[in-house]
Amino acid sequence: MTTTVTLTGTGVPIPSPGRAGAGVLVRHGTTVLQFDAGRGTVLRLAEAGVGLHEVTALFVTHVHSDHVIGLPDLVMGRWIQDHVWRTGPLDLHLPEGEAAGFAARMLDPYAADIALRMEHVQEAPPEPRLHAFACGSEPREIWSRDGVTVEAVAVHHEPVPDAVAYRVRTPDGTVVISGDTRVCDEVEELSQNADVLVHEACRTTALHAAVAGTPFEKIFSYHADTVALGGLAKRADVRHLMLTHLIPAPGDAAGEREFAHDVRLGGYEGVLTVGRDLMTATIG
Ligand SMILES: [Zn+2]
Numbered sequence: 001m002t003t004t005v006t007l008t009g010t011g012v013p014i015p016s017p018g019r020a021g022a023g024v025l026v027r028h029g030t031t032v033l034q035f036d037a038g039r040g041t042v043l044r045l046a047e048a049g050v051g052l053h054e055v056t057a058l059f060v061t062h063v064h065s066d067h068v069i070g071l072p073d074l075v076m077g078r079w080i081q082d083h084v085w086r087t088g089p090l091d092l093h094l095p096e097g098e099a100a101g102f103a104a105r106m107l108d109p110y111a112a113d114i115a116l117r118m119e120h121v122q123e124a125p126p127e128p129r130l131h132a133f134a135c136g137s138e139p140r141e142i143w144s145r146d147g148v149t150v151e152a153v154a155v156h157h158e159p160v161p162d163a164v165a166y167r168v169r170t171p172d173g174t175v176v177i178s179g180d181t182r183v184c185d186e187v188e189e190l191s192q193n194a195d196v197l198v199h200e201a202c203r204t205t206a207l208h209a210a211v212a213g214t215p216f217e218k219i220f221s222y223h224a225d226t227v228a229l230g231g232l233a234k235r236a237d238v239r240h241l242m243l244t245h246l247i248p249a250p251g252d253a254a255g256e257r258e259f260a261h262d263v264r265l266g267g268y269e270g271v272l273t274v275g276r277d278l279m280t281a282t283i284g
């Protein structure tokens with residue numbers, strides 16, 4: 001058996017052609033784990049050959065809309081087709097606090113639709129099972145099944161509270177998903193000898209002068225500088241680094257090469273992918 005890692009979205013809040021919102025899909029046999037659900041996630045899952053009924057569990061990194069705006073879409077879509085598949089509610093794992101609060105309220109605007117559908121076809125309301133966990137600076141196992149485990153650790157995306165990275169271990173190897181964070185020790189520790197590190201990427205060093213004094217300067221301060229990220233991936237001895245959540249979104253191959261150039265400048269010499277939607281890495 002193998003483990004595959006698929007980028008279901010490499011975009012950011014500002015729309016960019018071909019780039020859905022944040023999301024990473026990790027598959028090992030019938031274990032199908034989705035991390036974040038940004039804009040268009042359900043379409044990317046369909047394109048990756050994953051039915052909504054096949055998602056084993058969904059994990060959220062933090063409450064920023066570009067990571068959760070596709071969540072009600074996924075939950076409602078799964079519910080609407082459940083009279084066919086009968087897989088029941090989705091298991092949702094989130095940091096306690098704002099992310100869990102969002103998930104608890106996210107279906108409220110659909111109350112009228114839910115009531116109408118229950119009069120018509122659906123037998124029970126959509127009730128995703130929420131599992132909120134406390135996050136700390138030490139990795140903590142939050143999920144385990146059939147030889148696959150998921151750990152979470154707090155990262156640095158201040159002022160967003162309760163932002164986490166995840167590590168997935170399968171019999172084939174280890175996958176780390178950074179979520180949104182500046183380059184930090186917690187992800188470096190979590191990524192030691194990882195087979196795949198999916199990390200957000202922001203060209204802070206290269207664009208330092210261009211963003212100085214603009215609101216982008218603040219935004220860049222809590223994202224991962226691509227040059228520093230190259231140093232992290234080198235020190236952690238990561239086998240394959242996949243860049244996602246690309247800031248600014250590269251419009252062409254030359255723009256993508258600039259991201260790669262930054263990472264190499266930081267010292268990383270392993271396998272490097274500047275992510276596009278649906279790119280997939282295989283382990284095992
Ligand atoms: Zn984001």
Ligand SMILES: [Zn+2]
Nearest residue numbers: 062064157180
């Ligand atoms: Zn964010």
